[in-house]
Amino acid sequence: MELPAQRAAERHATKRQPGAWVEDVVSRLVRDNARRSGPGAAWRVLVAFGVKQAWVCLFGGLMVALLIASHLGYPRDAALPRYDALTIAAVVIQIALVALRLETWDEVAVILMFHVAGTGMELFKTAVGSWIYPEFAYLRIGGVPLFTGFMYASVGSYITRACRGFDLRFAHHPPLAVTAALSVAIYANFFTHHYIVDLRYPIMALIALAFRRCTVYFTIGAAQHRMPMLLAFFLIATFIWFAENLGTYSQAWLYPNQMQGWSLVSFGKLGSWFMLTIMSYVMVTLVNRPRAPRH
Structure with missing residues (x-):
């Protein structure tokens, strides 16, 4: 005779995973x-x-959708400023992702690191005039509204979910000590290039050297496909650049040349996003260590 506990265990074992x-x-x-x-x-x-x-990229897609929707339909005279509404919505989305088991607590810890690193860079970049946030917010640090940390976190969310969703595996991956050193150099250069020589191109050359043989394997259905890792980084950076154009179009933030009217974000920003993608990926490897391909 089948016991209730046994039936419950079987139901639990056969329960479909979120996103199945x-x-x-x-x-x-x-x-x-x-x-x-x-x-x-x-x-x-x-x-x-x-x-x-x-x-x-559910988190990032929802954040971009909120930027556009709030630009088109959020009341200008609302008691709750638009930026604060975006912050609250981002918190709700993050809670929902954890509650629905679409993100693990380890991944949330990495995403929190993105908040800290991203907010630190935002505080510096807005102080030196690289870009501005033209609207008022109660929930802010200096001139930086808190929703901006979630924009960086959405990149981390995408990479962590991609590692699981595509069962990412790597061949000829550079040592983590090398990738960590590159990540530190990238983050430091975002600050120091305002005062000393810009080292982005030497850093990019070192990135190309470190990842020149690295191949990422990803699973679609039952089949495993592959792509050069450098190409994957470039494609992610291009996607972020498109999202940034939508963000500036929604006037969530603006570059100095966009103050008199919106224009396309400079193609030169692709280099910045390429390096930020590398840094983001390295932070994710602290939780999801690179694995070898399946045979």
Whole structure:
């Protein structure tokens, strides 16, 4: 006779994980793809890749959507300033991700590091006039509204969720001591280039040297695909650059050349985002250590 405790254990074992529906969609898209060839098979993999990407960047996507929605529809004379509403909404999203088991507490600890590092850089960059936040906020430190820390945290959330969602694995990954040193140099240069020579290009050269042989393997359905790690970093940086254009269009923050009217963010910012992506990835490896590819 089956005992209630046994039945409960079986129900718990078979309980679907959060986000399992995404894997169901991906599996249906790439089902029997091994027997297909040509553009049709490649298109199905590309669509499945896009679905998984949209899911793992849930936090960042919601934050960008909030920036646009608040720009288009938030009352200018509301008692609660727009920036504060964004901060509260970001806190609610973060709590929901943990409550729904879409992020672990270890990952939240890394994301908190992004808050601290990002807010520190924001305080400095706004003080030297690199960009400004044109609206008032109660929830702020100096001239930096607190929602900005969540914008940096969304990058960390994306990378941590991608490590799990795509089962990321790496071949010829550089030693963590090397990547940590590069990360420290990147963060320091964000500050020091205002006073001494800008070392971004030498640092980029060292990044290219360290990751020149590194390949990232990612899983879609049952198949494992691969990509040069440097290309992956560049694609992430490009995506962030597009998101930044949406952020400045929503007037959440502005560069000096955008004060008289919106214009495209300089392509030169791609280099900054490329280095920030490296730094973000290294911080995530403190929790999700790089693993070898599956055979």
